[in-house]
Amino acid sequence: MNVPRSRTWPIVALGAVTVLACRPAPPVHADWHPDGPAPASDDDDDAPDVAPAHPHAATMHAWFSGVGEVRDALIAGDRDAIARQAQALARTLDDGSFPAAWQPSVDELRSHAHAAAAEPSLDAAASLVAQMADECGACHDALGVVALVEDALPPDDDVPEGTSAAQIMARHGFGATRMWEGMVAPSPRRWIRGTTMFVITPDCAQTQPDEGTHCERTRSLARRAHLVEDRTARTELYGQLLATCADCHAAARPAARQ
Numbered sequence: 001m002n003v004p005r006s007r008t009w010p011i012v013a014l015g016a017v018t019v020l021a022c023r024p025a026p027p028v029h030a031d032w033h034p035d036g037p038a039p040a041s042d043d044d045d046d047a048p049d050v051a052p053a054h055p056h057a058a059t060m061h062a063w064f065s066g067v068g069e070v071r072d073a074l075i076a077g078d079r080d081a082i083a084r085q086a087q088a089l090a091r092t093l094d095d096g097s098f099p100a101a102w103q104p105s106v107d108e109l110r111s112h113a114h115a116a117a118a119e120p121s122l123d124a125a126a127s128l129v130a131q132m133a134d135e136c137g138a139c140h141d142a143l144g145v146v147a148l149v150e151d152a153l154p155p156d157d158d159v160p161e162g163t164s165a166a167q168i169m170a171r172h173g174f175g176a177t178r179m180w181e182g183m184v185a186p187s188p189r190r191w192i193r194g195t196t197m198f199v200i201t202p203d204c205a206q207t208q209p210d211e212g213t214h215c216e217r218t219r220s221l222a223r224r225a226h227l228v229e230d231r232t233a234r235t236e237l238y239g240q241l242l243a244t245c246a247d248c249h250a251a252a253r254p255a256a257r258q
């Protein structure tokens with residue numbers, strides 16, 4: 001094989017090392033090219049200068065984990081962590097390692113990150129996190145790289161088993177993450193995988209103290225989300241769903257009780 005792998009491998013390797021949240025791109029990615037396999041050549045020096053299929057993989061994986069950290073801090077209902085992670089994301093977005101044409105999308109993402117960092121309301125921060133995922137998906141859609149992003153997503157077959165309180169929460173985590181990937185790719189399959197988890201998982205009020213009606217609301221939002229296909233509606237429902245997680249976790253935090 002005479003494709004100059006040396007140009008693509010470091011990118012794939014960097015993504016694999018720095019971003020544990022993303023499944024490292026399998027080797028086949030490094031060989032993929034929109035025009036099909038590069039013509040064979042007997043002489044390495046004559047090998048065509050094939051553009052890597054994933055020129056932005058390292059940047060994308062950094063964004064993927066950056067937005068994922070903000071999402072997890074939001075789910076935990078931890079305002080300090082949200083601010084910290086959203087500021088870190090804004091710095092990552094600022095590093096300029098993207099084509100100039102992406103600037104408007106990056107500006108939008110950065111403004112959401114700054115707003116989330118400063119936002120006192122968890123509900124409003126949750127909506128911003130959902131809007132960021134939608135911004136990712138909108139560009140992938142527009143640039144026709146949806147299948148490629150779907151390929152790079154982490155596996156979705158490690159469904160947490162069981163019905164203890166912690167196991168039900170782990171299933172909530174699984175569902176919320178799959179829905180998020182469903183927006184980022186965007187992938188209708190991941191979205192359905194995520195929303196289905198809430199439909200088949202027992203109501204968390206069966207195992208958690210639920211002073212509000214968070215659990216009921218989580219499930220009813222997930223049920224509605226399961227049925228909608230429109231991206232704006234998905235974004236809105238996803239933000240509201242994340243807010244139910246954030247509100248209950250914030251209330252359960254020892255600091256919040258004082």
Ligand code: HEC
Pocket residue numbers: 015022025053054055056057060061063064065067101102105106109132133135136137139140143145148149152153184
């Ligand atoms: C303005 C366009 C644009 C935006 C915004 C964007 N992406 Fe991408 N993304 C791309 C392109 C183009 C690819 C195709 C792979 C490449 O070019 O390296 C890609 C690929 C990816 C991949 C697959 C990387 C791989 O292994 O090849 C992931 C994961 C990803 N994006 C995550 C995100 C996340 C998360 C966001 C939002 C925070 C985001 N992207 C926002 C353009 C964008």
Ligand code: HEC
Pocket residue numbers: 075166169170172173174176204205208209210211214215218241242244245246248249252253
């Ligand atoms: C009615 C309250 C309530 C709701 C609603 C709720 N959780 Fe939880 N969750 C808890 C409690 C209590 C814990 C355990 C103690 C803690 O971490 O504060 C927990 C823990 C977790 C954990 C950590 C589990 C582990 O391995 O320790 C995850 C992940 C999680 N929740 C995800 C979610 C997601 C995602 C949502 C929303 C879709 C959600 N939860 C909604 C109460 C709730």
